[in-house]
Amino acid sequence: MRRNIMKIVENNFKFGTMDIRNTTEQIVCHHSGVTVLQSVEIIHDYHKNTKGWAGIGYHFYVRKDGSIYRGRPENTVGAHAVGANYNSIGICFEGNFSKEKMSEEQLNAGKELIAYLKEKYNISKIVGHKNVDTSECPGNNFPMDELRENGSYNIEDDSNENVVKELQKALNKDNNSGLDIDGIIGPLTTKAINNNMVRNFSVSEFARWVQERLIAKGYSLNEFGVDGKYGGETEGKVKEHQQKTGIDVDGIVGINTVNKLL
Ligand SMILES: [Zn+2]
Structure with missing residues (x-):
């Protein structure tokens, strides 16, 4: 299981017009x-529908339990501090x-987020x-001094390209597939996936990748976690995901299922 990795929860809010900062x-x-x-939804709704703004005025929202939510897009002008919106990120x-x-949870999350933004924008x-x-x-x-301290962060690179790269590394480890780690599912990667489809009771890095993707998609593997073994628990969640995404429900992970796990 991945722990202590900063995760920014994305949203699919509908925003009005916003200027780029x-x-x-x-x-x-x-x-x-x-x-x-x-919830972040409540704040978005309040700012949009009661205040009449484009949507949530902040760029980030850090909850008491330490979860971090995306607000309005990071590159837009916020609506949180009159006179400072044009040159700031609002948390x-x-x-x-x-x-x-x-x-403690909220403070630690805030420190990580601030450390990440300080480095990203060199501020x-x-x-x-x-x-x-x-x-x-x-x-x-408000623990301003503690939040200003030099913190560290560890962010999960959940971009599609990176997720495919992780898959290619897994396939290479399992089968010496010799794939280029380019983050693109081309013919060779597709072939490697279909030649090594994950099915019940197999143990592989590919199976581990499938488990990590299931968790990223919001499924929980409470009993066995991410163990690289394609057992009944993992197969059950794969079937659930196949059902949900409208593909064949066979519990076997080939290219179609991989595409739905990206
Ligand atoms: Zn304020």
Whole structure:
């Protein structure tokens, strides 16, 4: 099982028109301002339908349980800090830090996200909403100093290209397929997949790849986890996914199923 890897949960929100941000000079931190739990969907809905904005004003939303959600696209001008939207990324932390303290999980997630953004944009300025605008946000208990510390992060590269590269490496390990690790499913990779279809009771790196992809698609392998053994649990989830994606439900992973696991 993969652990301690920063995962940004993507969304498929519908946004109105937003401008592209030309410069990224700082990160502005916010709190949601309420102690009750709120999903990112609730905030998006509130900003879009009550405030009449293009959609959620923040670029990221960090929840109390340490999960990180994407808000509006990272390259757009936010709607979170008047006067600083044009040159900043806005992160909202769930909670009211005038009244409560931040959980360890949320703090760690925030540190990782900030470390990642600092490196990505080569910036070091991390401020609170109240530093750039008239506001109490993000509250006096907000752990600004800790979030500013140099943290580290480990992000999962979940791009299609990388996922295919992982598959090609697995096929090479299993069968000396000699595939180029180019991240493209061409004729040779297709042939290698179909010659080595994963079926019940096989043990392989390919099977491990299938298990990792099932988890990435939201299935859980509670009993055996990612063990590289294509047992009944994995086969059951493959069948579930085949059913859900409208392909033959045979529990065997060939090219059609691989395509649905990308
Ligand atoms: Zn704020």
